[in-house]
Amino acid sequence: MRAEARVVAEADGRGGTRLAVLRGESPLLLRQTGPRSGTATVHLVGGAAGPLRGDELRLDITVGPGAALDMLSVAAQLALPGRAAPASRMTVTASVADGGVLRWMPEPLIAAAGSDHIVETRVTVEAGGTVLWRDDLVCGRHGEDSGDVHTDVIIGYAGTTVYRHELTAGPRAPGWSGAAVLGEGRAVGTIVVAGPGVSATAGVMGADAAVMPLAGPAYLVTAVGADSRRVKDALDPYCSRALVAA
Amino acid sequence: MSLATLLLLADGRLPSGGHAHSGGLEPQISAGRVRDVTGLEGFLHGKLATSGLVAAAFAAATCADVRRCGELDAGMDARTPSPALRKASRAQGRALLRAGRAMWPVSPHTGREPHQPVALGALAAAAGLQPLEAAVAAAHGVTTGTASAGVRLLGLDPYAVHALLARLAPVCDRIAAQAADRCGDAVDDLPAAGAPLLDIGAEHHATWEVRLFAS
Amino acid sequence: MHPELHEHGPEEVPHTHPDPGVDPHEPLHAGPRALRIGIGGPVGSGKTALVAALCRALGEELRLAVVTNDIYTTEDADFLLRNGVLPAERIRAVETGCCPHTAIRDDISANLDAVEDLEATLGPLDLVLVESGGDNLTATFSKGLIDQQIFVVDVSGGDKVPRKGGPGVTTADLLVINKTDLAPMVGADLAVMDRDAKARRHELPTVFLSLAEDKAATPVADWIRGLIAARTDAAVVS
Numbered sequence: 001m002r003a004e005a006r007v008v009a010e011a012d013g014r015g016g017t018r019l020a021v022l023r024g025e026s027p028l029l030l031r032q033t034g035p036r037s038g039t040a041t042v043h044l045v046g047g048a049a050g051p052l053r054g055d056e057l058r059l060d061i062t063v064g065p066g067a068a069l070d071m072l073s074v075a076a077q078l079a080l081p082g083r084a085a086p087a088s089r090m091t092v093t094a095s096v097a098d099g100g101v102l103r104w105m106p107e108p109l110i111a112a113a114g115s116d117h118i119v120e121t122r123v124t125v126e127a128g129g130t131v132l133w134r135d136d137l138v139c140g141r142h143g144e145d146s147g148d149v150h151t152d153v154i155i156g157y158a159g160t161t162v163y164r165h166e167l168t169a170g171p172r173a174p175g176w177s178g179a180a181v182l183g184e185g186r187a188v189g190t191i192v193v194a195g196p197g198v199s200a201t202a203g204v205m206g207a208d209a210a211v212m213p214l215a216g217p218a219y220l221v222t223a224v225g226a227d228s229r230r231v232k233d234a235l236d237p238y239c240s241r242a243l244v245a246a
Numbered sequence: 247m248s249l250a251t252l253l254l255l256a257d258g259r260l261p262s263g264g265h266a267h268s269g270g271l272e273p274q275i276s277a278g279r280v281r282d283v284t285g286l287e288g289f290l291h292g293k294l295a296t297s298g299l300v301a302a303a304f305a306a307a308t309c310a311d312v313r314r315c316g317e318l319d320a321g322m323d324a325r326t327p328s329p330a331l332r333k334a335s336r337a338q339g340r341a342l343l344r345a346g347r348a349m350w351p352v353s354p355h356t357g358r359e360p361h362q363p364v365a366l367g368a369l370a371a372a373a374g375l376q377p378l379e380a381a382v383a384a385a386h387g388v389t390t391g392t393a394s395a396g397v398r399l400l401g402l403d404p405y406a407v408h409a410l411l412a413r414l415a416p417v418c419d420r421i422a423a424q425a426a427d428r429c430g431d432a433v434d435d436l437p438a439a440g441a442p443l444l445d446i447g448a449e450h451h452a453t454w455e456v457r458l459f460a461s
Numbered sequence: 462m463h464p465e466l467h468e469h470g471p472e473e474v475p476h477t478h479p480d481p482g483v484d485p486h487e488p489l490h491a492g493p494r495a496l497r498i499g500i501g502g503p504v505g506s507g508k509t510a511l512v513a514a515l516c517r518a519l520g521e522e523l524r525l526a527v528v529t530n531d532i533y534t535t536e537d538a539d540f541l542l543r544n545g546v547l548p549a550e551r552i553r554a555v556e557t558g559c560c561p562h563t564a565i566r567d568d569i570s571a572n573l574d575a576v577e578d579l580e581a582t583l584g585p586l587d588l589v590l591v592e593s594g595g596d597n598l599t600a601t602f603s604k605g606l607i608d609q610q611i612f613v614v615d616v617s618g619g620d621k622v623p624r625k626g627g628p629g630v631t632t633a634d635l636l637v638i639n640k641t642d643l644a645p646m647v648g649a650d651l652a653v654m655d656r657d658a659k660a661r662r663h664e665l666p667t668v669f670l671s672l673a674e675d676k677a678a679t680p681v682a683d684w685i686r687g688l689i690a691a692r693t694d695a696a697v698v699s
Contacts, residue, residue: 152438154434160320161320161321161324161433161434162324163324163327164321164324164325164434164438165325165327165438165440166437166438166439166440167439167440167442168295168439173295174291174292174294174295174417175288175289175290175291175292175293175294175295175296176292176295177288177292178285178287178288178289178290178291178292178293179274179277179279179280179285179288179289179292179443180270180274180288180289180290180292180293180296180297180441180443180444181292181295181296181441181442181443181444182442182443183274183279183443184279185442185443188442190442202329202330202449202452203449203453204446204449204450204453207277207450208443208446209446210328210445210446210449210450211449212327212328212329212445212449213329214323214324214327215320215323215324215326215332216323216324220327220445222327222442222445222446223446224442224443224446259567259568261567261568261569261570262568262570263568263570263571263574264568265557265558265560265563265564265567265568266555266556266557266558266560266564266571267558268558337571337574340570340574341570341571341574344570344573344574345570395558395559398558398559398560399559457556458556458557458558458559459556459558459559460556460558460571
């Protein structure tokens with residue numbers, strides 16, 4: 001299955017954001033939710049099970065100057081084995097213009113046993129734009145082995161790559177359950193915040209989570225946990241913080 | 247190429263500050279994740295596949311073209327989210343350059359305190375080695391330095407640890423070959439395999455009042 | 462252009478320098494660098510207390526900084542800070558990865574970086590004391606790191622220590638036999654220690670010290686003053 005979806009958010013000239021484009025197809029269906037003033041909110045609603053092996057999904061997000069968009073999802077995305085086929089692939093691109101604000105905070109991706117899934121994320125933020133990018137991953141459903149999963153993220157700000165990260169988990173990944181990568185953790189989440197004047201103080205929250213100022217105007221919050229609840233507890237507070245300095 | 251030169255570059259006795267770094271092992275021992283040789287093996291497999299591959303790729307890319315030091319150094323920054331690990335990598339890069347400059351005419355493109363893999367690649371180039379050899383030295387260094395810290399911290403049987411290193415040697419070769427194949431890629435396309443627990447552990451370690459290793 | 466001092470253009474390929482003994486890339490010192498004195502000795506012999514005493518004695522008259530190498534990263538540095546003998550910016554702690562002797566002898570890079578960073582942030586210094594972590598009688602400093610070294614032993618280790626020798630006792634530029642006030646309590650014969658030290662060390666000086674009684678470590682401070690004066694004289698002559 002191939003599917004593409006696209007969101008274009010623009011400032012409406014009255015302090016709010018309108019969605020100039022909101023287009024999707026199963027299983028990438030998009031719905032605008034929430035109030036029609038201020039920040040626009042769009043939910044991804046699953047239109048079918050999956051992704052299954054062989055699926056090619058693509059979501060493109062554009063946030064124009066002065067627009068503000070929150071992207072959420074109604075449920076976890078469950079990567080499943082399906083038929084014998086090449087890996088399923090989800091590509092997400094986002095571009096944020098000067099003065100634009102994008103928060104990407106979907107529910108976790110769950111790599112079910114036997115799945116083989118690749119997520120490629122390319123985020124480009126112009127100088128003056130702000131992004132909060134969150135990705136949660138759960139390796140296997142409850143009591144189940146992990147599927148193979150590979151995430152590949154580039155986040156650039158003002159023409160410089162500030163965060164470049166790949167993570168590979170599952171039976172084909174050497175050492176992924178060793179003490180360097182995830183240990184016995186089966187859930188991992190990251191939040192990257194980048195924008196003008198963004199900074200944070202390095203710190204740790206509990207045993208398996210940390211806030212890390214990146215080399216550019218950005219920071220990362222990473223949490224590893226036995227299950228998605230632990231990761232959610234560590235990361236959720238960082239999604240409700242004010243993103244743009246007053 | 248000179249095999250003897252490669253051995254010299256990869257020798258753990260090279261006075262380049264490595265003995266004071268545990269490669270992220272000390273915090274994971276403290277967290278109870280590594281207690282024995284089996285735990286060390288899991289740690290090293292994951293480290294090789296992640297930061298080992300990245301280090302090998304950046305050492306190879308620098309060796310292939312030392313004029314790329316600046317952009318490759320920025321690429322290491324983007325792949326090293328932990329400020330404690332960036333500091334440790336730059337401290338080791340600086341120490342490696344100090345040793346290397348006494349041995350070979352190292353390119354001035356490195357700057358004063360580059361990331362360790364960039365410094366290693368620049369030294370390899372100065373020593374007349376090829377990108378694949380720089381990558382082998384990087385992957386090898388990732389395993390041996392950490393293993394030696396394991397012997398010191400856990401009192402592991404040094405023979406059992408060296409048996410583990412022997413099992414890992416072909417993995418180092420494979421990782422190095424993979425890294426060298428990509429040494430001409432654009433910086434964003436070079437390997438970026440991350441290891442969340444290495445990052446988190448390094449940040450914990452940096453907060454300790456009492457630690458035996460610098461990282 | 463002088464061959465050792467030229468700049469490198471961005472397009473240059475790696476090349477050999479005519480004088481391999483000169484590194485053209487290291488910044489040139491504006492003046493003479495600080496005298497570096499290493500202070501080594503077994504655990505508990507009083508190295509940190511000696512450093513603290515020297516800071517108190519010399520801190521006013523010399524531009525002074527300290528690098529510590531405790532196996533526990535910051536313990537010695539904290540001791541110096543708590544005792545208020547030096548401000549924090551004049552003290553650097555170096556981690557040694559369970560190998561204090563490696564950091565002062567076989568791989569001195571972290572210590573050299575620390576000394577250079579102190580000189581870079583504080584400006585020119587007269588004296589840098591590099592205190593090793595507590596180790597054994599064989600631990601000595603590399604001459605690549607320090608100019609002169611002091612080895613500190615104490616009488617409570619027994620009066621046989623000088624006779625046993627070892628590189629620390631036999632080759633240090635100054636041997637300090639500390640805690641002489643404890644000698645009667647531990648049955649140590651200072652005359653025996655003095656005789657054995659002379660036999661082992663020939664012309665090299667040995668001093669006896671009780672930091673409990675001499676809080677300014679007078680004989681050691683005077684020895685350092687002599688070294689500083691000799692350097693100054695040499696600089697004037699040249």
